[in-house]
Amino acid sequence: MKKLLLPLLVLVVLALSACGNNTNKNAGANSSTSDASSDTFTYQSETGPIAVPAHPKRVVALSGYAGNLLALDVPLAGVDSWTKGDPNFKDQLKDVPEVSEENVESILNVKPDLIIASTDIKNADKLKEIAPLVTYTYNKLDYLTQILEIGKAVNQEKKASDWIADFKERAQKSGEEIKAKIGADSTVSVIEGDSKSLYVFGDAWGRGTEVIYQAMGLKMPDQVKEMTAKAGYYDLSLEVLPDYMGDYVIYSKAPAADASFQQSSTYRNIPAVKNNRVFEVDANTFYFNDALSLDYQLDFITKSLLGSK
Structure with a gap:
């Protein structure tokens, strides 16, 4: 009888150990999910704090803001017609779809993880359901501060700041x-x-x-x-x-x-x-x-x- 109990005790210990390992794995998975959810940060936007991707991969830029994102090497998933028609951006935007605030489905189809636009954008409530929406009032900020703010919104403040300093030096010269x-x-x-x-x-x-x-x-x-x-x-x-x-x-x-x-x-x-x-x-x-x-x-x-x- 004692001989039978020993193997049983070993099995119980192994089972408990396995449970413990699974618990640890689950805890690790929860931690990873937490990390994934923390792959966002809070941007203090003009309209209040908003959670935005720490590393945006598919940004829709409306209202003429695309050039700032291109300068910061931020991947674009869609742009407005004015930007799409700008000869300056022809090469960089040749594979980027044209989208419209009036055609919400066109924006939904490109699956953005962030949308940047002006505050007077149409269908703002619907766009917010697709992805975080960061908006700016035209000329509320001076032109260089605007670039810096967009840099902050896409977690590229340093790169934006460096660009601004370089531009000011070149323009002054x-x-x-x-x-x-x-x-x-x-x-x-x-x-x-x-x-x-x-x-x-x-x-x-x-x-x-x-x-x-x-x-x-x-x-x-x-x-x-x-x-x-x-x-x-x-x-x-x-x-x-x-x-x-x-x-x-x-x-x-x-x-x-x-x-x-x-x-x-x-x-x-x-x-x-x-x-x-x-x-x-x-x-x-x-x-x-x-x-x-x-x-x-x-x-x-x-x-x-x-x-x-």
Whole structure:
């Protein structure tokens, strides 16, 4: 009988040991799940704290924010039509689907783990059900702080900060070279539009304005400064256009625009036009103020003004 009890005791011990091992394994599995769930962090967004992926792999970028994510090497799963049509991003976005806030299913189909958009995005409540939604109010933050905030949202604050420091250094150097070439008191205007409507822009409305006025420190015509102070841009007519044209002009021009106004005597007699100091650029490449667009604008503006007569 004692001989029979010994093997039974051994079996009981082994069974208890196995249970213990299973318990440990289960505890490890729970810990791993916890780690997986902690593969998020809390981002203090404009609308409040939100849990976002620590390492996002499929981000949908709406409202023109894609260039910041591309600069930070964040994988994109979908972008808006404006971004998709930007020649600057043609190569990087050739395999990235175009999606729309109005077509929620198009966003659902690309299975994003994070969505970044503007605060006035449509169907926000539905988008929040698909993935964490981080939104920003346009121009609430200055253009460089906006880049830094997006860097924080995708856990790339250091990379964003380094990019900003490098950009500021490059832009300041270019600004100094340009002022030495054209004169510190020379003015620069940024215009956009066609024969039906023309606009001039202040210092924070895309189209290279942040680069010219903020980063480079070039001078804005007084009339432009006054009329754009409130809205950031000003709608004007051909008749008054000469009053808003600086010594040098960047014309953000849509390829299909009706630009017949350029044949008028009013336009042709503007000093910047007569002196070949109007530099035309594809408007599709100049709309945004994301990191990649800023790089392109800095390069274009520097080459145009340094190469001017």
